[in-house]
Amino acid sequence: MPQRGGELPPSKRPKLASAAAPFSSGLRKAMLLAPPGAKRQPPPAMGIESQRRSLPIFQARGALLGQLRSLDCAVLIGETGSGKTTQIPQYLYEGGIGRQGIIAVTQPRRVAAISLATRVSDEKKTELGKLVGYTVRFEDLTSDETKIKFLTDGMLLREAIGDPLLHKYSVVILDEAHERTIHTDVLFGVVKAAQKKRKDLGKSPLKIIVMSATMDVDQFSQYFNGAPVLYLEGRQHSIQIFYAKQPQSDYLQAALVTIFQIHQEAPSSQDILVFLTGQEEIEAMAKTCHDIAKHLPDSCPPMVVMPLYASLPYSQQLRVFQAAPKGYRKVILSTNIAETSITIAGIKYVVDTGMVKAKKYTPESGLEVLAVQRVSKAQAWQRAGRAGREDSGLCYRLYTEDEFEKFDKMTVPEIQRCNLASVMLHLLALRIPNVLTFDFMSKPSPEAIQAAIEQLVLLGAAERKDDQLILTTLGRKMAAFPLEPKFSKTILMSPRFHCSEEILTIVSLLSVDSVLHNPLSRRDEVQAVRKKFISSEGDHITLFNIYRAFKNISGNREWCKENFVNSRNMMLVSDIRAQLRDICLKLSIPLESSRSDTGNIRRCLAHSLFMYTAELQLDGTYATTDTHQPVAIHPSSVLFHCKPACVTYNELLHTNKCYMRDLCVVDADWLYDAAPEYFRRKLKAAKN
């Protein structure tokens, strides 16, 4: 264990001088699970079959099969490295369980679904896409022979819209259930209902296996009618936990001090992973680390600092997997992407700030807010676990043990933190008898459900009839698109304005993060280059101009670089557009171009997005048309310096003000034409 208390010479530590080292003395310790005699991963030279046999789970194969054969539902708890995800589907198949159908294994992430399918097809010595395959968006590598199918949870949900009883599947394995993604949470209810209905109708049974890494298994078991919980041994190594001695007022400063304390004391071959909250914070911290590292005494090893966040180009993300040059220490500054999505070998130290940036939703205002907040205990344990992948590790928590005790036990599931319009539309499309009483494992608030339904009724996707909520013909079509309801509505409106080709492009552009790249340091350049695309009609038309220019040079990456366009996202836009176009063709939606008539495009947007509009007030500010909430034009909009009388916006971003993002200039008359009843009602409400 490294010595504590050794500090930089005072002259060399200007940025650290005032900081109290969080770990100077009085360390508190705790231990994570440490299975006795845990073994290292077998060397890769070992044959594939002996590798399978050397996994801890292999010892339990017979017992597991015996149990799973007789159970309708089971909850399987296994630490990482137990081999449950690759082995259980094979055991079932080899044991002749569920052979009448397909064994589905869902994953929250595309890359996981693809790499697991590849691994399992290798183990079965079959070609990928034959016995073992995968289905993710834009890619389907399955065939009539496929019996073990890995797919994203979102993909199985989409399949369920076409076949709510999931007839082709005999077993559904919901993996990584502890992550509680919005899709997994909806799937819980969908598979549970499908299982019951198949039983009631005397159809072939559906077996449900929930796989999770968490220790909090009671709610899974309870939800699935008291399903038995089976435990599997894992290969997690021991991790020592250190808590801060006293509360830290500045977690960034505390992180900095801790990084350099470890750096001075530990052998340079031991890497450090630091959990921070966002891109800007990470970039700033990386710069500070560089600056300090330059002034360290010669006795200190040199340092390579690597930022890691999702919007970082892949080439730079990949750097974190490379070993640092000999004698250098690798310090990775990461968002929660390293909590689940990216696993880095060789991490000895984890520094946990205890903070995370996460979405919150307030149904009253319909606002989603992204805020820095405390992690949950479960999340803190997940972070600590990143230090014990190959060997024992150490985790420094920049908060006290008392503070930790006050953290929430579990992270609030995503389904309780976001707008539910899409989810409710899906449930209606799944022919759920009463969406208001849908059997969620963790129920969203009644307010959130009501707000979502309100939105669907406004869009014309659903209707209230004798206390019942019914999906309209329009709603059924909307559910066919992998989009937010307001965007699918816009597409379905576009034939009326003869601009479906343009709307397809615009909707695709709006449904990715951002195709524009705005490096702070090159602001003037960005502005100069972007000038040629700017439309006085707003951001939608501007984005459309950029896409057209991109297509004219047939997706040239050099062009993207010159024009500060994110080529990764631009390619995604292109794929999404092709997919949406296919769906339009299947629904016999006429595809027309409005040519140079942008007025029609804006009319179409106004008619479908009339509830996302704002008007200029006499005092020069803006207020939303429906609730008269004060809002402002976001400075990133091309309309920032303009004062159009009436605009539609894509979303409200709540930071220090309430900003409208992605604006389009519209005519107020269009809005009243689009929804006279709606605005009459709003006007009345405003007068009272």
Place this chain on the structure above:
DNA sequence: ACGGCAGAT
């Protein structure tokens, strides 16, 4: 005069 974690159909 602002600035956005992660993931997916």
